[in-house]
Amino acid sequence: MNETAHDGVGTNRSTADVRFDLLHEAPSGRGRRGRIQFPQREASPGFRLPERSVETPAFMPVGTQATVKTLTPDEVSASGARMLLANTYHLYLRPGHERVRRLGGLHKFMGWNGPILTDSGGYQVHSLARLNKIRDDGVEFQSHIDGSRHRFTPELATRVQVALGSDVLMAFDTMTPYPSEWDRARADMERTSRWAAACAETWRGEGWPGTALFGIQQGGLYADLRRESTERLVALDLPGYAVGGLAVGEPIEEMYDVLAECAPLLPEAKPRYLMGVGRPEDILEAVDRGIDLFDCVLPTRNARKGSVFTSRGKLVVKNAAYQEDERPLDPDCRCPTCRTFSRAYLRHLFAAGEILAMRLATLHSLQFYQDLMEGIRSALSEGRFAAFKTETLARLAEGA
Amino acid sequence: MNETAHDGVGTNRSTADVRFDLLHEAPSGRGRRGRIQFPQREASPGFRLPERSVETPAFMPVGTQATVKTLTPDEVSASGARMLLANTYHLYLRPGHERVRRLGGLHKFMGWNGPILTDSGGYQVHSLARLNKIRDDGVEFQSHIDGSRHRFTPELATRVQVALGSDVLMAFDTMTPYPSEWDRARADMERTSRWAAACAETWRGEGWPGTALFGIQQGGLYADLRRESTERLVALDLPGYAVGGLAVGEPIEEMYDVLAECAPLLPEAKPRYLMGVGRPEDILEAVDRGIDLFDCVLPTRNARKGSVFTSRGKLVVKNAAYQEDERPLDPDCRCPTCRTFSRAYLRHLFAAGEILAMRLATLHSLQFYQDLMEGIRSALSEGRFAAFKTETLARLAEGA
Numbered sequence: 076m077n078e079t080a081h082d083g084v085g086t087n088r089s090t091a092d093v094r095f096d097l098l099h100e101a102p103s104g105r106g107r108r109g110r111i112q113f114p115q116r117e118a119s120p121g122f123r124l125p126e127r128s129v130e131t132p133a134f135m136p137v138g139t140q141a142t143v144k145t146l147t148p149d150e151v152s153a154s155g156a157r158m159l160l161a162n163t164y165h166l167y168l169r170p171g172h173e174r175v176r177r178l179g180g181l182h183k184f185m186g187w188n189g190p191i192l193t194d195s196g197g198y199q200v201h202s203l204a205r206l207n208k209i210r211d212d213g214v215e216f217q218s219h220i221d222g223s224r225h226r227f228t229p230e231l232a233t234r235v236q237v238a239l240g241s242d243v244l245m246a247f248d249t250m251t252p253y254p255s256e257w258d259r260a261r262a263d264m265e266r267t268s269r270w271a272a273a274c275a276e277t278w279r280g281e282g283w284p285g286t287a288l289f290g291i292q293q294g295g296l297y298a299d300l301r302r303e304s305t306e307r308l309v310a311l312d313l314p315g316y317a318v319g320g321l322a323v324g325e326p327i328e329e330m331y332d333v334l335a336e337c338a339p340l341l342p343e344a345k346p347r348y349l350m351g352v353g354r355p356e357d358i359l360e361a362v363d364r365g366i367d368l369f370d371c372v373l374p375t376r377n378a379r380k381g382s383v384f385t386s387r388g389k390l391v392v393k394n395a396a397y398q399e400d401e402r403p404l405d406p407d408c409r410c411p412t413c414r415t416f417s418r419a420y421l422r423h424l425f426a427a428g429e430i431l432a433m434r435l436a437t438l439h440s441l442q443f444y445q446d447l448m449e450g451i452r453s454a455l456s457e458g459r460f461a462a463f464k465t466e467t468l469a470r471l472a473e474g475a
Numbered sequence: 476m477n478e479t480a481h482d483g484v485g486t487n488r489s490t491a492d493v494r495f496d497l498l499h500e501a502p503s504g505r506g507r508r509g510r511i512q513f514p515q516r517e518a519s520p521g522f523r524l525p526e527r528s529v530e531t532p533a534f535m536p537v538g539t540q541a542t543v544k545t546l547t548p549d550e551v552s553a554s555g556a557r558m559l560l561a562n563t564y565h566l567y568l569r570p571g572h573e574r575v576r577r578l579g580g581l582h583k584f585m586g587w588n589g590p591i592l593t594d595s596g597g598y599q600v601h602s603l604a605r606l607n608k609i610r611d612d613g614v615e616f617q618s619h620i621d622g623s624r625h626r627f628t629p630e631l632a633t634r635v636q637v638a639l640g641s642d643v644l645m646a647f648d649t650m651t652p653y654p655s656e657w658d659r660a661r662a663d664m665e666r667t668s669r670w671a672a673a674c675a676e677t678w679r680g681e682g683w684p685g686t687a688l689f690g691i692q693q694g695g696l697y698a699d700l701r702r703e704s705t706e707r708l709v710a711l712d713l714p715g716y717a718v719g720g721l722a723v724g725e726p727i728e729e730m731y732d733v734l735a736e737c738a739p740l741l742p743e744a745k746p747r748y749l750m751g752v753g754r755p756e757d758i759l760e761a762v763d764r765g766i767d768l769f770d771c772v773l774p775t776r777n778a779r780k781g782s783v784f785t786s787r788g789k790l791v792v793k794n795a796a797y798q799e800d801e802r803p804l805d806p807d808c809r810c811p812t813c814r815t816f817s818r819a820y821l822r823h824l825f826a827a828g829e830i831l832a833m834r835l836a837t838l839h840s841l842q843f844y845q846d847l848m849e850g851i852r853s854a855l856s857e858g859r860f861a862a863f864k865t866e867t868l869a870r871l872a873e874g875a
Contacts, residue, residue: 140827170823178819186815415586419578423570427540430830
């Protein structure tokens, strides 16, 4: 199953490259249990990252500005997370990628030695910045912080991620909004394909050992476009591929359908990453369609607003209904929040505007996501994913 | 030195009472090294607090709304803090003292088993609430949260603190602003004295075992009034006494002078608590004048604004000067922040508005305060407080 040959002894090449091993495949559906291995490497002079591995399917908490909001790296790690996502657009603007490089790279800067995936900035220049112009060779935009003018090209987006010291770089892409006509989706996909080739050239040309570049499949909801996108990306022979442009407002059934049709187009032997998804239900459905890697702001962002995920669905703990509820957020949870504090206390902290509320809720929801992924991995390893998915979806629908 | 006789065997009375032992007195100055012991007690049905002791001089972090802002109880405890202050006024308004009682008391509610001192609310009804009327038997005020009307009497302030389950209750007092004429200060002191007697009666009448009531010396900057205040409080034979109404805007030298003259009026065998003070320099000076117990929002509040305390004085880490400074906040500090993160990272987090910035800065400043207190206690135990004070003040003046 593994595209690269490994003899167990390890050559210079096999130890220096990011590597993906498929361990189990579900007897029904397309679910896969795998492992991404990241080699030891010198991230900056004198600062060496150890060998690291990520069991898949995996969920990456989002650390937009070089921090998973409200938490320390130790807490993130204790939840079971092994790999983080950080946002290239944000870090490019503040504190600046060259500053991060001078400070020894993102791992050293934020105190996280695990693998870091940086997005390309393509989504943020569309969603956050004031986008001035999309050109054939890049985009012009204004900072959401101070309005300053910037230009991103595939080459620069790649170089920024290299400066940050990321383990997995994402190819610079352009976004297709929902809904979009075929022509618009075709033009976006075409541009994204050309940009991916430019990113690959920059990444390979500068030869950063021990890192990976992932290409991003686009094409809106059009299967033919996603097929063409995949073919053009696969021709670049990248270490991994992502499905982009989903969860942008389309009905959830349409997303599942596109995934079912388009995720299998991606090479079986490479990790498949579904960007920006999603709810626990979505993760179960996407795993069933062959996805290995996820990121999403939902557990962290919702938690800060007083809404947490539990094994029995969403719980809006800031609601007055919980003001004398002595139970933990989720009686089935082992996180530090559930071990110590009641819903009543959390409710009070939210009502009083206390920062600790956001911390404790975030800790819990991240633990819930990591436990979900661990459950998914065990089920896949033991050939019982279909039953696990059915039971978990039923429990999620019960109501907390 | 110890007013209550203890034979080491323990009688019902000696184990059920809060107890203060003087361990060492400084050969020069009035500095004292002591220990406050809190007995085991049932804080609510089925919830038992263990026996706890607090080494003095001690600094109590402020947990206004049943949380030391941004931190978990474990983190507060890891910094070396053994006793917290919580605010009666805030908790009375939200979540409500009867709710806290129904939830098992403040210790269980917030996950802190160490001693908790609650202030009386007297300061907050003056400084935070819209104060409508001071009457002979209490005050009328409007909530700073929703404008609702309330009335506090000495009896109610005591009952609220009992409902919260606090270990040390403060007698309801009234505040004398700076500057104030003698007549105003006299009237405030007179009222505070009468109210202290009413609080003592409520506290004793309901016989809450294992808790202590502290009276508050008032009198503005007038030594004769503070003398009269003390005499009237001491007549109540309370377990401890506080110096109130300082650090309210008067020149710092005046505060030191009042302390030098008025702290020694308080009984030697009882703990002496200086409310709301202060900077590290102030704590050193106050210990030298015979104070045992402190609380202050400075380390926590300033930290949240990007300014921390270090062994070489204040450091405003949010300043651009630190954006590429790879040193920890304080190279002499052992806190989790200083062990892991650079000033550059902290500066980035503050610039980016990240909550983790406030957490990490708070952790550090609390550790600094607790380490200062530990240094003070060791110096007192070893008879070298005068030298310790001189050296510490000199280092604090160096600049971080």
